[in-house]
Amino acid sequence: MSDQKTIIRYSTAFKQKVISEIESGKFSIEKARKIYDIGASSTIHRWIKKFGKNHLIAKVVRIEMRNEQDKLKQLEQKIQQLESALAQSHLKNICLESMIECVEEHYHIDVKKNFGTQVQQELMSKSKNNR
Numbered sequence: 001m002s003d004q005k006t007i008i009r010y011s012t013a014f015k016q017k018v019i020s021e022i023e024s025g026k027f028s029i030e031k032a033r034k035i036y037d038i039g040a041s042s043t044i045h046r047w048i049k050k051f052g053k054n055h056l057i058a059k060v061v062r063i064e065m066r067n068e069q070d071k072l073k074q075l076e077q078k079i080q081q082l083e084s085a086l087a088q089s090h091l092k093n094i095c096l097e098s099m100i101e102c103v104e105e106h107y108h109i110d111v112k113k114n115f116g117t118q119v120q121q122e123l124m125s126k127s128k129n130n131r
Contacts, residue, residue, distance in 0.1 A: 008039070015047045023052060 018036060021027050022044070027035065029044050038044060064072075100111050 010038075012051075016051050018044065019047055019052050022048070 014036075018032050018038070022029055022032055029041050029048075032038070033041050033044060103109075104111050
């Protein structure tokens with residue numbers, strides 16, 4: 001008498017029944033394995049991957065019209081353009097601030113304070129001349 005290994009094949013209907021009971025919460029994978037005398041829990045995990053529906057719950061399905069896709073692409077491009085413009089503006093601001101600091105160091109004056117004072121004096125002299 002030879003020792004032959006018994007290969008058990010489960011029908012698709014049986015697999016789906018076990019999976020539906022697990023997905024509904026009636027049984028855990030381990031409890032279903034014991035109740036139905038299924039060899040290993042990895043077998044049930046394979047069935048769930050193949051036939052189960054719970055993997056769809058975590059996915060987001062977006063249905064949209066073609067013009068909505070085009071509009072979305074346009075908005076994304078606009079966002080990129082605005083972000084680029086903002087970055088350029090920040091760089092320009094940094095350059096101007098650096099220039100002001102260089103002028104202040106080279107001429108030993110406070111450009112920001114003097115500029116404000118100088119503008120006020122010019123406005124006052126113009127307003128006096130217009131009277």
